[in-house]
Amino acid sequence: xxxxxxxxxxxxxxxxxxxxxxxxxxxxxxxxxxxxxxxxxxxxxxxxxxxxxxxxxxxxxxxxxxxxxxxxxxxxxxxxxxxxxxxxxxxxxxxxxxxxxxxxxxxxxxxxxxxxxxxxxxxxxxxx
Numbered sequence: 001x002x003x004x005x006x007x008x009x010x011x012x013x014x015x016x017x018x019x020x021x022x023x024x025x026x027x028x029x030x031x032x033x034x035x036x037x038x039x040x041x042x043x044x045x046x047x048x049x050x051x052x053x054x055x056x057x058x059x060x061x062x063x064x065x066x067x068x069x070x071x072x073x074x075x076x077x078x079x080x081x082x083x084x085x086x087x088x089x090x091x092x093x094x095x096x097x098x099x100x101x102x103x104x105x106x107x108x109x110x111x112x113x114x115x116x117x118x119x120x121x122x123x124x125x126x127x128x
Contacts, residue, residue, distance in 0.1 A: 086124075094124055
């Protein structure tokens, strides 16, 4: 059974850091595009940062440039989102996803199409 589970959400003060984890089971993401998405209350889901394990390139939304980074641990079949200098506008439910058929940019930006595998999300709150 394919499953993605996110960990690491919580409450953090502005300027603080969090690291989210996405644990994958039932498949190996070696040839997938993987990524992180977020959804703020009342807003649509947006791609935050995506990585292609095929081309090893990265796409990120401009709002997280130089603050967020993605990393992977193949041995644990897990990838991470390191978030630094968090801002209140970064708050929302964060989802990880994987898809074997998308480029890194379409993985993050394609609307109206579900990604092949997606977790249920973890809540990030940024508040003092």
